[in-house]
């Protein structure tokens with residue numbers, strides 16, 4: 107797709123994945139509106155959009171009139187979400203208000219204001235639950251391990267209904283663990299790797315919970331590429347796809363990569379905290395062949411290279427992310 111002059115709405119645009127997408131779209135000449143409510147505990151950070159020619163609208167998708175924001179959009183990248191699993195457990199009503207109810211608000215607004223817009227929805231591997239088999243394909247049963255998994259599944263399904271009933275071109279991407287520049291690293295709310303990166307950069311030991319779990323971490327540039335390809339590949343419309351990463355590695359292997367990249371790095375292994383153990387999904391890696399075949403996508407950034415790039419990116423910017 108030639109993005110020059112295309113009007114694009116990115117919900118969750120000041121967050122980790124949304125901001126990276128905004129930078130890529132603006133660099134390609136798109137007219138980007140980033141909608142973000144800067145929710146407490148999420149990945150929104152004003153620094154995330156620095157240097158990108160993007161209009162930032164600070165507003166909450168649960169309340170704002172979404173029609174003017176959708177108006178004229180040829181693509182809506184829908185990334186706004188309550189993303190904390192523990193947060194969803196603590197307050198499932200707030201979780202479902204963003205991840206499901208507000209999705210229906212956006213669907214209704216887009217129906218009126220941008221009936222032809224392509225929608226790429228950020229979904230998650232989380233609601234497959236503890237995998238019955240690996241790698242997990244899209245036919246794997248859905249068994250959400252927590253409230254956040256339920257609300258994210260509901261949100262995705264409302265969008266797929268919109269495709270089936272109204273003919274809207276919708277693509278849902280079920281993402282695995284993503285990492286890279288602009289990830290929230292202040293604490294472990296967003297991803298285990300966030301707090302690991304912080305500790306390594308501060309010269310402190312980090313904690314590995316368990317250690318044997320496999321993850322196929324996707325570097326953010328590969329995630330951005332997946333979103334852009336999903337929007338611009340009509341063969342993808344109406345489909346749900348898993349997005350994976352390079353070959354999986356265990357948490358312990360990832361920790362050793364950090365040690366290798368920053369000599370002197372230390373970590374300790376410990377049991378999963380009891381409250382997290384109940385919602386832990388164990389090992390996961392995706393079978394994403396369907397998306398690769400449909401779009402030509404493949405992850406290009408290996409784990410060691412991605413972690414190296416992340417560390418290099420944060421070093422001069424650490425203060426803005428703590």
Ligand SMILES: NC(=O)c1ccc[n+]([C@@H]2O[C@H](COP(=O)([O-])OP(=O)(O)OC[C@H]3O[C@@H](n4cnc5c(N)ncnc54)[C@H](O)[C@@H]3O)[C@@H](O)[C@H]2O)c1
Nearest residue numbers: 118121122123143144145148149150166167186187228284
């Ligand atoms: N990062 C990952 O590893 C990962 C994995 C699976 C799925 N996802 C999905 O990708 C999307 C983006 O995730 P992320 O990692 O960038 O998270 P993030 O927290 O960095 O970004 C989400 C953004 O949405 C905004 N937001 C939340 N509620 C809002 C509301 N009511 N109104 C307006 N804005 C609101 C937040 O302020 C935040 O900036 C989410 O839908 C998430 O479920 C991410």
